[in-house]
Amino acid sequence: MKFLVPIFSRYGAIAVQFFLVFLVTQSLSQHDAGIYLSLFGFVLTTYFAAGLGLPDGAIKEYAELNAHGKPREARRLLSNSLQHSILSVLGISTLILLALWGFAYENSVFIAIWWLSYGTTFVTAQTLVASGRQQLGTFIFYSAINVSLLAVVVPFLALSNQITLEELLGLTALASFLAAGAALAIVLTSIERFPLSSIDAHMVRAWRVGASIALGRTIQAAIIWSPVWIAVQLLGPHAGALMGLATRLVSAVAAAIAATRFSIRPELAAFAARNDWVKIRDYGSRIALAATSLSLAAMIGNAVVGEQVIGYLYGPSYVEVYLLIAILLFGTLGESIGGPVDEVLKMSGSAQKVLQFQFAIAFVGVALQFALGNYLGLGGVALGYSISFSLLYLMQIIHLKRARGIVILPQAPKKIRKAMLWIRYLRHISLLKIIKKVLHERLSRKIAAAPETYLKPLSVVGDPFTSHPLLMFGERYKVQGDRFHNATSLYTGVFETKGVRQDFGDMTEASWDDPFPDQKNRLHWSHDFAFFSFSLSLVEQDPERAVQALAVLVKRMETRHPVRSRRLHFVWTPIALSLRLMGICSALALARHRLGRLPPESANTIAEHVNLCAALLERTAERYLGYNHLVFAETALAVARVALGHGAETQVRLAVHGIENHLLGDGFWSERSPTYHIHMQLLLRSMVAMNVADPSTHQKAVALLSKMNDALDAVVLPDGEIAVLNDAAIADSVPPSAVGWTKDASVRDGVRLLAEAGYVKLSRAGTTVVFDAGPMGPDDVIGHGHADFLSVNVTFGDRRLFVDPGVASIANDELRRWSRSSEFHNGPRFDSLEPAEFFGAWRVGRRGRAWLVEMPDYKNGLLQVKGACDGFRSEAGLVYRTVAIDNAGCLTIQDEWSASGHQTSRVSTFLMPADCTISGLTETEMNLKIGEIVLIVDVSGGSAVYSGEMSYYPTGPLAPHKCHCVRFIANSDCMTLRISRV
Helix, strand or coil, rough: CCCCCHHHHHHHHHHHHHHHHHHCCCCCHHHHHHHHHHHHHHHHHHHHHHHHHHHHHHHHHHHHHHHHHHHHHHHHHHHHHHHHHHHHHHHHHHHHHCCCCCCCCHHHHHHHHHHHHHHHHHHHHHHHHHHCCCHHHHHHHHHHHHHHHHHHHHHHHCCCCCCHHHHHHHHHHHHHHHHHHHHHHHCCCCCCCCCCCCCCHHHHHHHHHHHHHHHHHHHHHHHHHHHHHHHHHHHHHHHHHHHHHHHHHHHHHHHHHHHHHHHHHHHHHHHHHHHCHEEEEEEHHHHHHHHHHHHHHHHHHHHHHHHHHHHHHCHHHCCCCCHHHHHHHHHHHHHHCCCHHHHHHHHHCCHHHHHHHHHHHHHHHHHHHHHHHHHHCCCHHHHHHHHHHHHHHHHHHHHHHHHHHHCCCCCHHHHHHHHHHHHHHCCCCCCCHHHHHHHHHHHHHHHCCCHHHEEECCCCCCCCCCCCHHHHHHHHHHHHHCCCCCHHHHHHHHECCCEEECCCCCHHHCCCCCCCCCCCCHHHHHHHHHHCCHHHHHHCCCHHHHHHHHHHHHHHHHCCCCCCCCCCHHHHHHHHHHHHHHHHHHHHHHHHHHHCCCCCHHHHHHHHHHHHHHHHHHHHHHCCCCCCHHHHHHHHHHHHHHCCCCCHHHHHHHHHHHHHHCCCCCECCCCCCCCHHHHHHHHHHHHHHHHHCHHHHHHHHHHHHHHHHHHHHHEEECCCCCCCCCCCCHHCCCHHHHHHHHHHHHCCCCCEEEEECCCCEEEECCCEEEEECCCCCCCCCCCCCCCCCCCEEEECCCEEEEEEECCCCCCCCCHHHHHHHCCCCCCEEEEECCEEEECCEEEEEEEECCEEEEEEEEEEEEEEEEECCCCCCCCCEEEEEEEEEECCCCCEEEEEECCCCCCEEEEEEEEEEEEEEEEEECEEEEEEEEEEEEEEEECCCCCEEEEEEEECCCCCCCEEEEEEEEEEEEECCCEEEEEEEE
C-alpha cells in the first residue's frame, strides 16, 4: 500500500505527459516536435546535477545519523543540504543561460528557466524523501510540474489553432517555474531549518556518496534519452519525433519501478546500515516481480493492439512507433528483472561501481546504436539501446551477488513461495506415505464423529495392572518421572513443569487446553500435562493417594475433552496416547507392588481409560510415519495389552523391528537427536526387562540395546549429560546413566566415531569435543533437524565452554525458527544466509548436508577431524571446519569458506554459559574462566566481537539459561581459534 502514492503520482505525471506529447505531435510539425522532445530530453537528463549530489547523499547520511541516535545532527544536515543545493541550482542555471547565449540560441532564457525549475523541484523532493515524507516528496518530484503543465500548457495547445516552438517553450518554462516555487514553499514549511553554515564533515560524506549518485543519474537519463538524440543525428528531427514518442510511451511501463526506487531509498539505506541483506533481497525481489510482470504485460498488449492504437491516436505518420516500442520494451524488461538493484548498490556504498557500469554502458550503448542504426535505421537504434540497457542491469545484479551475497531477481508471491517450499519438502516423502497421512486424518475425523463405530476396546482379563512383565517394564521406565520434582502440587490443583505452573484451583477443574495461547513456546507445558509421566513421580511418593488422584484426572479429561467432538483434541493424538499409556500403566503397576492391592474404584476408572486410549491408539497409530512415532505407539500398545491381561508378543516384535529399521549402522538413532536416541533406548531397555517377546526378538533387542549404548557415548559429555544437538533437550529425556551409560565405559583419551550419524567425539588431556558433521536427519522425517552443521559442543574438564542454542520452542513461532536456524549455532556460516529452508514447526524445504572430509586421526601430534557443509553452496559456497586437540589439551578450531570474491561476512558464533567469565577481550584475543579453569583464546584470520548476553535452552523450551554470545568475523577465507589452558 505504501507504494500506491508514488506509483499513482508517477502515472498521473505520465498521463499528463502523454496528453502533452499527443498535443505537441498534433500542433507542431514533425521537425519542431523532434526539436522540442530533444530539448525535453536535455532538461530531464541534466537536472539531476542540481545540488551536485548533496540531495542523494543526504538521504544516506541522514538515515545513518538517525540509526546512530543523532537526530539533531541529521536535521541540521538536511537543512544545510537544501540551502546549499538551491544555491547550486541558481549557479548551474546561470551557466546554462550564458552558454546558450554564447551560441546565440534564441530561446536560451526559456531553457534556463525550465532547467532551474526542474532542478529546484528535484532538490525539494529529495529533501522531503530524506526526512521520511516519501509520499509527499514523490508527489512533488513526479506531479508538481506536470500538474502545472496541465493547467498552463495543455489548455493553450488544446484551444489554439496554431502555436510556434518558441511559444511552447515559453509556456513550458512558465508552468515549470510556478510548480518549483510552490514546491520550495512546501519544503521550507515542512522541515526544521538551521542557519546556513559552512560545509561540515557530514555534508562532505554526503557529497562524496551523492556526487557519484547524481552523476550516475545524469548518465542513466542520458542513456534513456540517447535513442532520441542519435535518431536526430542519424536520420533527422522527424526521426527524433518518432523515437521521442516511442520512448515516452515506453516510459509508462518503467514508471512503477522508477517511482518505487525513488521512495524506498531511505529504507534501503537503513537496511544497509544494519547489514540486513536478506531483508534487502526479499524487498527488492518482490519489486522486481511486479515490474517484470508489468513489462511482460506491456509487450503482449503492444503486440496485440499497439499498431491500431498508435495509428488512431497519432495518425499514419507515427504508426511505425509501435515497432519501436516492441524493441524498446526488451530493454525495459532487462531493467525490471533487476528491480531496484541500482538503488540497493547506491544506498549500500557502491555508488562508484554503479557509476563505472553506467559510463561503460553509455559508451557501448552509443556505439551499438550508431552501428545498428546505420544498417537498420530507427529499429537498429532501438535494438542497440535495448541490448546495452539490459546489459547495464545484468552487470549490477552480478556485482551485488559478488559484493553482498544476495541476488535480486523476480521473487514469486508469498503463497507461491510457500507452495514451492512444500514441493521441496514433499519431494523427499513417498507418495504412499502422503496418501496414508491423508487417510489417517480422515479416519481421525470419523472417530471423533462416531467413536463407538470405529473403536473396539479390549476386554479386561483378571485384575488390571497385576502382570509381572508390566512391573518389570515399570521398574525400568519409572526414571521418566524423575524430572517432575513438584508433581505433588497437583493435589492442590497446580501443575508445574520446568518452572512453569498453572493453577486450576482444584484437580476437578483441570483442563488440557493450552493455557498460554499467546506464549507458543510454552506449548511443552501442555505436552507434559497430557503425557502423564508425572504419575510415576506421584506414585513414588504416595502410591495410594497418587492412584486416587490419577483416577480423578483421567475422568476429568474424558469429560472435559470427550472423544466424540468436532475433531480429536490434542490429548487423543497418538503421541499423547502412547506416553500416557506407558506412564499410567507403569505407575499403577509400581503402586500395586508397593500397596499389595489397588483402590478398586480408582483402579477400574483408570483401567477403563487405558482401554479407551489403547483402542483409539490401535486405530490412529502413526505407523506410516515410522521412526519414533511407530516405536512409541507399538511399545505403548504392548504395555496396555499386558496391563489389561492380554499378550503383547506381536506389539513388542513390531516395536523392536521398528527400532532395528531406524537404527543406523553405527548404532545411533537415525533421527540424529541425542534426546530421541535416549527415548528409544529407554523403550528398548524397558521391553527387554518386560521379557514377553519370542526368543528371537528378545535376543535381537538385547543386541540392539548394547549397540545403542555404545553409540550413545559419542554424544555424552564428561558432565554425564548429552550434547545439545538437533532438537536435543537435557530435561526432555532421562540422563544417559538411566539407560545404561556409565562413565567408566566412556572414552577417556581418544575417539568415538559414528560415521553414519556424522558425530565424532574427541577426548584428550581433559578436553572433549563433540563434533556434528552429519545430515540434518532422515529426509522423509527431518523435523528434529537443526542447522547445526559442523557445530561443536566443547568441555574443559567437566565444564561446558561452547554450547548450542538448544530447543527454545516446539511450536510454529519465532523462537522455534531461531533455535533451528544457523544464526546462533556455532558452525561456520555466511552471515544472513541459511543452509536450509525451515518452515512450520517441523518442516524443511531445501536442506544442506554435512559430511566428514577427513576421518579422525593423529596427525603431527594432533588428534583431529575435518568436516564440510554444502548448505550455502547455492548462494555462496562450501564451508569447512577442522577440529584438533594436542597433547596438552589445547583446542584448535579452523574454519574455511570456499567462496572467493563473495563479500558476505564469514562468521562463526559461539555461545558460552553465563558462569563463564570473559575478560581481556580484544579483536584477536580474550581470556575465559570456567570454574577453576583459565583459558586463553587466540584468533588469527579474523576478529572477536562480544555480542552481549542472551538466553539459550539446553534443558528445553520452558527453561531459558543465560549465556554470552561472541561472534568471530573472518577477514579472509580462513580463520583459526586456538583455545589453551593457562
